[in-house]
Amino acid sequence: MSIKEKQEEITKAMKEWQTLENKAVAQTAKIMTETDHPLIRLVMEVIQRYSNMHHRVQQMIIDGFEQEFIGISPDDLVRVWDSIEDHIKLEKKTIEMAQAGLAALEGTSKTVLQQYLLTYLLVDEQKHDKMLADLDTIKKGMFKSA
Numbered sequence: 001m002s003i004k005e006k007q008e009e010i011t012k013a014m015k016e017w018q019t020l021e022n023k024a025v026a027q028t029a030k031i032m033t034e035t036d037h038p039l040i041r042l043v044m045e046v047i048q049r050y051s052n053m054h055h056r057v058q059q060m061i062i063d064g065f066e067q068e069f070i071g072i073s074p075d076d077l078v079r080v081w082d083s084i085e086d087h088i089k090l091e092k093k094t095i096e097m098a099q100a101g102l103a104a105l106e107g108t109s110k111t112v113l114q115q116y117l118l119t120y121l122l123v124d125e126q127k128h129d130k131m132l133a134d135l136d137t138i139k140k141g142m143f144k145s146a
């Protein structure tokens with residue numbers, strides 16, 4: 001398959017994915033009208049916001065093909081790396097905090113809500129850490145997809 005064909009295929013898939021994200025926004029809104037429970041509502045709101053973010057990410061994947069200037073080079077990262085390094089430390093600290101919270105609640109009763117939310121936060125903070133680790137790999141000119 002030519003590069004052009006691959007770009008078209010990915011673009012088509014991203015657009016389909018964006019329709020799913022739009023549906024996710026509508027579905028989570030519907031669920032929020034069906035319950036007053038604060039936890040369920042919060043989970044739906046989190047998913048809804050992520051669906052909006054995912055839509056934007058998919059758009060950048062598309063735009064990156066269409067507009068030459070959207071690319072990323074090691075130099076782009078080197079320019080802001082001191083600040084990113086500080087941020088990496090912050091993310092690592094939040095992972096430790098989530099782990100400490102979960103460890104403190106282990107085996108306790110009536111803390112399902114707290115454990116559920118801390119588990120969510122832990123995974124989310126680990127994702128941020130991974131995103132930054134991948135930027136580091138791009139900075140080193142060594143990024144390869146799996």
Ligand SMILES: [Fe+2]
Pocket residue numbers: 021050051054
């Ligand atoms: Fe999504």
Ligand SMILES: [Fe+2]
Pocket residue numbers: 091094124125128
């Ligand atoms: Fe974070």
